[in-house]
Amino acid sequence: MKNLFKLLSIIIVIIAPNSYSFAAEKVEYLKTDWSFKGLFGKFDRASLQRGYQVYTEVCASCHSMKYLSYRNLAEPGGPEFSEAQAKAIAASFEVTDGPNSDGEMFTRPGKLSDKFVMPYDNVKAAQAANGGAYPPDMSVLVKARGGGVDYIYSLLQGYEDAPSNVSLDDGVYYNKYMYGNKIRMAAPLSDGLVEYGDGTNATVEQMSKDVTTFLMWSAEPHLEARHQMGFKAIVYLIILTVLVYFSMKKIWSRVESEV
Amino acid sequence: MSDHDYRPKSKVGQWFNDRLPLLTLANHLTDYPTPKNLNYWWTFGGILTFCLITQIVTGLTLAMHYIAHADMAFESVEHIMRDVNYGWLIRYIHANGASMFFLAVYIHIFRSLFYGSYKAPREIIWIIGIIIYLLMMAAAFMGYVLPWGQMSFWGATVITNLFSAIPLVGEGIVTWLWGGYSVDNPTLTRFFTLHYLIPFLILGLVVLHIWALHVPGNNNPVGIDIKKPSKDTVPFHPYIVIKDGFALLMFMIVFAFFVFYAPNILGHADNYIEANPMVTPAHIVPEWYLLPFYAILRSVPDKLLGVVAMLSAILILAVLPWLDTSKIRSAVFRPLYRQFYWILVADVLILGYVGAMPAEGLYLLIARVATAYYFLHFLVILPVLGFKEKTLPVPLSITEPVLGGSPNLAAARNRESKIE
Numbered sequence: 001m002k003n004l005f006k007l008l009s010i011i012i013v014i015i016a017p018n019s020y021s022f023a024a025e026k027v028e029y030l031k032t033d034w035s036f037k038g039l040f041g042k043f044d045r046a047s048l049q050r051g052y053q054v055y056t057e058v059c060a061s062c063h064s065m066k067y068l069s070y071r072n073l074a075e076p077g078g079p080e081f082s083e084a085q086a087k088a089i090a091a092s093f094e095v096t097d098g099p100n101s102d103g104e105m106f107t108r109p110g111k112l113s114d115k116f117v118m119p120y121d122n123v124k125a126a127q128a129a130n131g132g133a134y135p136p137d138m139s140v141l142v143k144a145r146g147g148g149v150d151y152i153y154s155l156l157q158g159y160e161d162a163p164s165n166v167s168l169d170d171g172v173y174y175n176k177y178m179y180g181n182k183i184r185m186a187a188p189l190s191d192g193l194v195e196y197g198d199g200t201n202a203t204v205e206q207m208s209k210d211v212t213t214f215l216m217w218s219a220e221p222h223l224e225a226r227h228q229m230g231f232k233a234i235v236y237l238i239i240l241t242v243l244v245y246f247s248m249k250k251i252w253s254r255v256e257s258e259v
Numbered sequence: 260m261s262d263h264d265y266r267p268k269s270k271v272g273q274w275f276n277d278r279l280p281l282l283t284l285a286n287h288l289t290d291y292p293t294p295k296n297l298n299y300w301w302t303f304g305g306i307l308t309f310c311l312i313t314q315i316v317t318g319l320t321l322a323m324h325y326i327a328h329a330d331m332a333f334e335s336v337e338h339i340m341r342d343v344n345y346g347w348l349i350r351y352i353h354a355n356g357a358s359m360f361f362l363a364v365y366i367h368i369f370r371s372l373f374y375g376s377y378k379a380p381r382e383i384i385w386i387i388g389i390i391i392y393l394l395m396m397a398a399a400f401m402g403y404v405l406p407w408g409q410m411s412f413w414g415a416t417v418i419t420n421l422f423s424a425i426p427l428v429g430e431g432i433v434t435w436l437w438g439g440y441s442v443d444n445p446t447l448t449r450f451f452t453l454h455y456l457i458p459f460l461i462l463g464l465v466v467l468h469i470w471a472l473h474v475p476g477n478n479n480p481v482g483i484d485i486k487k488p489s490k491d492t493v494p495f496h497p498y499i500v501i502k503d504g505f506a507l508l509m510f511m512i513v514f515a516f517f518v519f520y521a522p523n524i525l526g527h528a529d530n531y532i533e534a535n536p537m538v539t540p541a542h543i544v545p546e547w548y549l550l551p552f553y554a555i556l557r558s559v560p561d562k563l564l565g566v567v568a569m570l571s572a573i574l575i576l577a578v579l580p581w582l583d584t585s586k587i588r589s590a591v592f593r594p595l596y597r598q599f600y601w602i603l604v605a606d607v608l609i610l611g612y613v614g615a616m617p618a619e620g621l622y623l624l625i626a627r628v629a630t631a632y633y634f635l636h637f638l639v640i641l642p643v644l645g646f647k648e649k650t651l652p653v654p655l656s657i658t659e660p661v662l663g664g665s666p667n668l669a670a671a672r673n674r675e676s677k678i679e
Contacts, residue, residue, distance in 0.1 A: 039520070067337045136532075139337065143523060144531035179541075219531075222340075222347045229348070230519025237515060241508040248501045255295055255493055256658075 027176060029150035030157060032209055036216060039231055042224050043217055048079035050196050051214025054207050056089075057194050059138060062130060062185075064118040067139035068218055071112040077224040078217055086112060093117045131171040133184035140219045142212070149212050151177065156208040159187040287473070292492035293499045294479035296657045300370040301477070302506030303363050309507055310360040311465065315458050317353040325405065327451035329444040332407035333533040351522040357399050358525045359514050361548035364392060368576075373600055375588030376478040382580040384471040389577045391464045396549065396573075398457040401450040403546055408530030413543045415442045415450070421556075424563040441536065481657055482589025491657040542617065550614030551607050555633070557618040558626040568630065575637050582637055584645025592651040596644055603636050 035044045052073065055065070070090035073081045081089065090110035095117060098105035110117065120126035127134050136144075145151045154177040162174035168182065175183045189204045196202050217223065265286045267276050276282040324343050326335040339346035368388070371377055377385035400418060404411045419436050423429040438445025476487055485491040493499070517525065525547060529540045545553050555572050559565035575582075590597045610629045616622040 067334070067341060072341075140531045144528055146528045148528075220347075226347065226351075226519055226522075230515065233515050233519065234512060237508060237512045241505065241512065244501065244505045244508055248505050251497050251501055255498070 029147050029154040029177065031150065032153060034149060034213070034216075036213070036223055039227065041227055043077070043213060045080055046198060046200075047210045047213045048217055049081065050198070050200060050207075051210035051212070051217075052079050052081075053196065054189075054194055054211040055138070055214055058188055058207075059211065060116075061119055062126070062135040063138045064120070064126075064135075065116045065138045065218060066118060067137075068116045068221075069112070070110060070114055070116070072221060074112070075221070078221060079214070083112075090114060131184060135185070138215060138218065142215045143219045147177075149216050152215060153208050153212045155183075156189055156211070157204055289494065289496040291473060291495040292476065292488035293495050294477055294485055294491060294657060295493045295498070296479050296481065296491075297477065297499070297502075298480055299502075299506055300366065300373075302503045303367040303370065305503035306363045306507050306510050307360070307367060308465065309510075310356060310363055311458065311461060314353060314356050314360060315462070317349050317356065318455070318458065320349050321353055322455065325451075327405070327448050329407060329447050329534070332405060332447060336406045348518070351518045355514065355517045355522060355525060357402060358517070358546070358548065359510070360395065361399070363510070364395065365548070368392070369604060372603070373590045374478055374480060375482055375583070375585075375590070377580050378583065378588050379580065380475045381472075381478060384468060385580060386577050387464055387468045387471060389573070391461055391468065393573060394457050394461050394464070398454055398461070399546065399548065401454040401457075403530075404447065404450050405454065406530060407447065407534045409532045409534055409538070409540050410527045410530040410543070412442060412534035412536065413540055414545055415446060417543055418545075419446070421562075421566050421569075424566045426563070478588060479657060480589060480591060481654060482587065482591065483653055483655070483657070485657055489656075544615055547611065547615070550612075551610035552614075554610040554614035554626045555630045557614075558623065558630040572630075572633060575634070579637065579641075583641045585641075585648065585650070586645070587650045587653060592653050593644075593648055594651065595648045599636065599640055599644065603633075606632050606636070 035042060035047070070086055070093075073079050073089060074083045074086035090112055093110040093114075094107045095110045095114050096105055097108050100106055120129065123134055142148050142152055147154070155175060158175040158177035160174055160176055162168050166174060166181065168174060172182050172184060173186055174181055189207050191203050194202050194207065200206060220226075265283050267273050267282050272282055321339065324335065324339045324346065326332060336350070339350050341347075343349075371385065371388075400414070404415045419433055419442065422436060423433045425432060434440060436446070437443065438449060476485075479485070488494075527544065527546075544550070552569050552572055556565045556569040559568045585593060585596065587593055590600055606629050609625065610633065613622045613626040613629065618626065
């Protein structure tokens, strides 16, 4: 057993610092306190609501969020808008429905059961409107990027003037956190770009944090339920393990052997 | 075995048992004499059974909601994660369950390597185990393709393309496997079918694995043959049942930690991007449990030879009982083998590590040295060691070392003769 632990510790010492070394030019991401990390991590409700506002006023003009429905906005564990608010949000979007009894497509105000309306009809249209680059769907974006929330949070604040040795084409921007440092999205946020209803000062940092929190929820809508159930499950398992341990000791005391 | 004389107490039980001796089987399983010195490395057999059942149950539930179609698979997984009641829980158990399954099977295999459990008379148990392991890899690989993310698609492309290395018919075989000229919907639907089938094949082989085990009985840390039943054994129930149960609970705590607090840490972020045949990911890497073999594959410059090396690395295990020439089973009494064993463990871990790295420069060099050593261990070191190694004296029975006697053959003989 001693050998095993020795070996494991050697391996960890060798491997741990090198794990990510193949991204040689990797930079440290900006850090912030995420309320949803940790054993009891929960979303900050107000931040989620502000994040939705940033998403819908800024991101949603190019980025779709096709796996979410308006009803999700009122569900427990999310931004928890009231049902009336979520209905009003849904109704503010025009949804194409049909065909009706005349065989015609028609538009109507959105309902809770509708999926988030997409900014473009299809990928080609999105590319045509964005200089050939497709703005990725944001539903699971934080899970689809290596650095997760820290990466998105940093990226939104990572726009800089390009160093003199980097030349940028038209419509390409320099971002120190982007893979390869070149990004086709212009800096989306600027101080005071949105006006928060709760009076929070809309700095780039604040908006980045809020919208990233919202994106974490959109990728993991059941995160709070998962943390709560996880704590209960693990406490239950630990208690049961202790009980079984003592039962085992008792049973094995009948034979001359160690357990 | 010894329990042919078992007879149920009740009339109904006797009537039933005369027609289908299930009660005799149950009696055999509970009374099964087990060495009393089994340590916790022996609890992983039970843990693996648990893993298999968990994968089958969660898999069946997922299959009720999953849609095996290239245009809908990714969306249906998101539907499971968002809208199916506790769908997120079932999927995270299934996805992390695969990793837990492999963690347990690697411990199980390396336990066997340390204590020489593959040696006579247990060769068939071992070979069935290797077949189960091969099927597990096939099932896991195909399962990883089903969410139809970027790693699913490109992993499937890379692995199926390996068959094109076969001379003359290779290209034809790949087209046949794909059901078309690239990985596409026909590939996905057949992978789903096979992914559904293989666990039941594994289940059948597990029954054979346990059946074959119950003929000679368990090996044990001392690695000697023991009399059954005797002072050296305990009945399976309750002694081993409760011990396996305790170990399983410890394992489940680790499992639960991954499912509830780090459900995506063992996966690759790119698999949350829907499959796109037009965009190749920067690094295509398989799941962690296949990395050592991926490293072996890439360490050989020739494609065909690389595939041969990778397959040989697994199949060489099947002939291990005949490559290891030592008569002594347990590494406890083999001081030299013990050293080489730990070097092999380190070698496989290093292979896993370089398998995750790009195949270039220093990483490639390390991969080549580690691959060479892997084969050296099985083809040269093990056969030679059996003849050269001076082994330590082995006790006559388990009770001797357990009761504090030295693991010394002479001392044990003396004591035996005094008793007589």
